[in-house]
Amino acid sequence: MASAIPADSVGIVTPQQAEFEQGLVLACGRTLERYTLVYETYGQLNPQANNAILICHALSGDHHAAGFHAGDDKPGWWDGYIGPGKPIDTDKFFVVSLNNIGGCGGSTGPTSINPETAQAWGPDFPSLRVRDWVHSQARLADLLGIQTWAAIIGGSLGGMQAMRWALEYPDRVANCVVIASALKLTAQNIAFNETARQAISSDPEFRAGHYQEHDTIPRSGLSVARMIGHITYLSGDGMGEKFGRQLRSGNFTQGNDEPVEFQIQSYLRYQGERFSTSFDANTYMLMTRALDYFDLAREYDHDPVKAFSHAKCNFLVVSFDSDWRFAPARSKEIADALMAANKSVSYAEIESSAGHDAFLLPNARYENVFHAFMKKAANELNITADRNDDNA
Amino acid sequence: MRSDLDIINTWIDSGSRVLDLACGDGKLLHKLKAKDVEGYGLEIDPEQITACISKGVNVVEQNLDEGLNNFSDNSFDMVVMTQALQTMRFPHLVLQEMLRVGQECIVTFPNFGHWRARVYLAVSGRMPVSDLLPYEWYDTPNIHFCTFRDFEVLCQELGIEIINRRVTTQGSAKTIKQALPNLFGITAIYHLRKR
Numbered sequence: 001m002a003s004a005i006p007a008d009s010v011g012i013v014t015p016q017q018a019e020f021e022q023g024l025v026l027a028c029g030r031t032l033e034r035y036t037l038v039y040e041t042y043g044q045l046n047p048q049a050n051n052a053i054l055i056c057h058a059l060s061g062d063h064h065a066a067g068f069h070a071g072d073d074k075p076g077w078w079d080g081y082i083g084p085g086k087p088i089d090t091d092k093f094f095v096v097s098l099n100n101i102g103g104c105g106g107s108t109g110p111t112s113i114n115p116e117t118a119q120a121w122g123p124d125f126p127s128l129r130v131r132d133w134v135h136s137q138a139r140l141a142d143l144l145g146i147q148t149w150a151a152i153i154g155g156s157l158g159g160m161q162a163m164r165w166a167l168e169y170p171d172r173v174a175n176c177v178v179i180a181s182a183l184k185l186t187a188q189n190i191a192f193n194e195t196a197r198q199a200i201s202s203d204p205e206f207r208a209g210h211y212q213e214h215d216t217i218p219r220s221g222l223s224v225a226r227m228i229g230h231i232t233y234l235s236g237d238g239m240g241e242k243f244g245r246q247l248r249s250g251n252f253t254q255g256n257d258e259p260v261e262f263q264i265q266s267y268l269r270y271q272g273e274r275f276s277t278s279f280d281a282n283t284y285m286l287m288t289r290a291l292d293y294f295d296l297a298r299e300y301d302h303d304p305v306k307a308f309s310h311a312k313c314n315f316l317v318v319s320f321d322s323d324w325r326f327a328p329a330r331s332k333e334i335a336d337a338l339m340a341a342n343k344s345v346s347y348a349e350i351e352s353s354a355g356h357d358a359f360l361l362p363n364a365r366y367e368n369v370f371h372a373f374m375k376k377a378a379n380e381l382n383i384t385a386d387r388n389d390d391n392a
Numbered sequence: 393m394r395s396d397l398d399i400i401n402t403w404i405d406s407g408s409r410v411l412d413l414a415c416g417d418g419k420l421l422h423k424l425k426a427k428d429v430e431g432y433g434l435e436i437d438p439e440q441i442t443a444c445i446s447k448g449v450n451v452v453e454q455n456l457d458e459g460l461n462n463f464s465d466n467s468f469d470m471v472v473m474t475q476a477l478q479t480m481r482f483p484h485l486v487l488q489e490m491l492r493v494g495q496e497c498i499v500t501f502p503n504f505g506h507w508r509a510r511v512y513l514a515v516s517g518r519m520p521v522s523d524l525l526p527y528e529w530y531d532t533p534n535i536h537f538c539t540f541r542d543f544e545v546l547c548q549e550l551g552i553e554i555i556n557r558r559v560t561t562q563g564s565a566k567t568i569k570q571a572l573p574n575l576f577g578i579t580a581i582y583h584l585r586k587r
Contacts, residue, residue: 316445335452336462339432342409346445347452348438365438372445380448 005068008083009075010042010090013067015106018143024101024136027129033115037140038106039063039098042082043090044386045145050174051383052146053088054137055097056154056161059229059287060279062105065097066090080362087370091385092378093150098140100133102286110282111212123209123282130157130294134164141172150381151175151374155359156326157287160294163334166311167296173313175377177370180323180359182330183304183337184295189325192232193288196225200281209282218281223272225284230271235322235355243267304337314344316373318366320358321351346373395560396474396500396579397423403498403556403583404429408469411493413456413486414476416440418449431468457481463493471497475579478502478534484546487584491552496585503559505539505574524578540574547584556583 005011015038023031040063045052055065055078066082068075082088082095099105102125110125141149152173154162159181166176185193200206203221207214231239243264250260300307315338319331328349335347350366352358358366378384397420404410406427412420415433417440424431425448433451435441444451454462457480471494473486478501480486490497502524503509512520519529527534538546540559547554559577561569569576 332454332462339452339462340464340467342430344450345432345452346441346450347454348441348445349453351438365442368438368442369445372442376446376448 004073008085009079010067010083012070013040013042013064013076014070015040015063017106018140020136020139020143022139024132024139026126026132028127030126032101032108032126035101035108035136036106036112037098037101037108037136039096039140040065040067040076041144042066042095042097043093045094046383046386049145050148050381051092051150051378052094052096052141052144054141054149054152054165055082055088055095056133056137056152056158057097057100057103058154058156058158059291060275060284061158062103063097063099063107064105066095078360080360081367081370087367087374088153089374089378089385092383093374096140096144096146098137101136102128102133102283102290104280104283109280110209110286111280120212121282122212123285125282125286128286128290130160130164130290131168133161133290134168137161137165138169138172148172148174150383151177151377153177153179154181155179156181156356157291157294160291160296163296166313166315167307170310170312173311174381175316175373176311176313177316177318177373178331178334179318180320180326180331180356181334182326183297183333185292186330190292192228192325193292196228197285197288199224199228200284206281209285211281217276219273219276222276222279222281222284223269225272226275226279227268227272230268232325233356235324235353237322238353238355239264241353304333305340308338308341308343311338311341311343314377315346316369317345317347318359318369319347319349320354320356320366321349322353323356323358325356396581399558399560399581400472400474400498400500401427404470404472409467411463411468411471413471413473413490414479415444415449415451416474418444418447418451420472420474421449422447456486459485460489460493465492466495468494469496470494472499473497474500475502478536478538480536483536483538484550487546487552488550491584491586496555496583498581498583500579500581501538501543502534503540503574503577503580504537505541506578507575510575540577540580543580543582547582551587552584553587554582555585557581 018037021034023033025031064076065078066076084091099107102109110121114121152162152165159178162176200221203218205216206218246263248261248263248266250258297304297307317331317335319328338345348369354361410431412433415435434454441451471490477483509520558581559573560579561576
């Protein structure tokens with residue numbers, strides 16, 4: 001395995017765990033008395049502790065953003081962008097990636113035991129908003145000795161966390177990278193999330209969220225939810241390029257009554273099934289609700305310019321032209337509000353046929369823009385490469 | 393630095409807020425940082441956008457032919473457009489938008505009335521192609537050529553006041569050339585405001 005690890009990988013990584021005993025008062029009014037955060041780090045924190053980057057994950061993400069877990073042959077979900085010499089250059093930066101509370105990657109969430117009942121939280125896990133994640137991430141920063149992040153970076157729901165950070169803790173963020181995100185979801189976007197949730201809750205195995213006690217999982221509901229999501233994360237053109245009308249089995253010969261299956265059918269089913277056994281349904285409900293509830297400017301008189309007037313960091317905003325779930329127009333609204341608030345911002349709309357998923361995939365222009373911004377960020381903070389070229 | 397950018401630099405006050413339309417690689421805004429000028433460049437060319445970001449110049453990807461609706465009235469002290477007016481689909485609308493969004497504006501464009509262009513057209517009977525404007529007529533980003541005189545007539549019609557005008561010339565006899573800008577001027581630099 002070790003010999004197969006590419007030179008620009010962070011290599012084998014091991015998740016770490018932090019326990020927080022001090023209660024976290026949540027936006028919903030309830031308090032999470034104690035919680036665990038699972039996280040990974042890549043690169044080295046410098047003595048000034050000014051080279052740390054926080055990665056905020058999206059709906060179905062977790063702490064494993066880069067490198068390989070021992071024995072795995074698939075790297076973390078953002079391995080293309082985190083590593084030595086990559087846009088998030090681990091020779092320069094110390095990267096922290098965590099699984100958010102409410103998640104199912106090991107941090108405290110619906111599958112964890114509620115200390116009060118000694119049962120799994122299940123559907124009784126407190127409802128969460130993006131700001132709750134931000135506050136829990138700030139405590140992780142305290143624990144790691146990071147006063148100010150060199151950058152906070154996130155795509156989609158992760159971008160919402162990055163923006164919320166810039167408003168909640170303006171003095172603790174130097175740069176903010178918001179990719180394929182939005183100030184708030186549109187009605188259409190909420191509609192997709194609701195349809196996915198209905199698929200889950202109408203599965204008899206969901207049992208109002210108490211499936212764990214019944215030792216079952218709402219496999220078919222979760223699978224359909226993922227299929228719906230997946231369709232919206234791809235573009236029509238991208239799907240056409242990849243699958244077209246190719247058949248996986250059967251044919252249309254006259255007189256032939258065999259069932260026909262298109263490639264896209266089997267692909268979607270495979271994605272759905274894989275997801276349904278690896279992701280927790282209550283987490284999916286909770287995460288999609290947090291997405292729906294997010295509205296960056298709600299408490300600022302619904303004025304994004306007023307909201308961003310509190311920010312102090314430099315922003316990079318990126319969108320993808322074929323992304324219709326988080327359309328470029330939504331990212332442009334972020335850039336426009338930042339300009340009206342007189343903040344430092346650059347915005348690029350990247351050409352890609354990959355839809356919303358483009359933020360995770362290789363793309364030369366996206367890499368160049370990202371690289372340029374991160375290089376400038378490193379220079380401004382006097383962060384130099386840690387690479388020891390004599391030994392390289 | 394291009395000589396037109398030097399002239400522009402002297403026309404922009406320290407500490408002002410500038411919007412640079414079709415900002416290219418961000419050279420002007422980068423230069424203006426020394427004068428505490430803050431602002432944004434708008435650009436659509438991917439390589440130029442990356443070049444701006446590398447320089448630390450704020451750049452926003454935006455197609456100017458779609459207008460400046462995302463900016464409110466008088467939100468900038470100065471709106472600048474260098475060597476791009478002739479590439480716009482509706483130059484007169486762009487000019488009006490620039491003066492809506494900015495208190496003042498600066499535009500530069502190549503002079504199609506330069507004597508070389510006139511001679512080229514008169515002698516060869518073909519559209520001028522030069523070092524500065526190297527494109528064939530059918531494949532050029534420059535779709536709206538004008539002479540300095542044409543531009544000043546437009547300003548008159550749109551109620552735009554010309555605060556200042558400079559032209560760049562080539563070679564010697566600068567005084568004579570400055571006196572006959574529409575014949576000898578290569579690039580015009582206009583400083584404008586609403587009348």
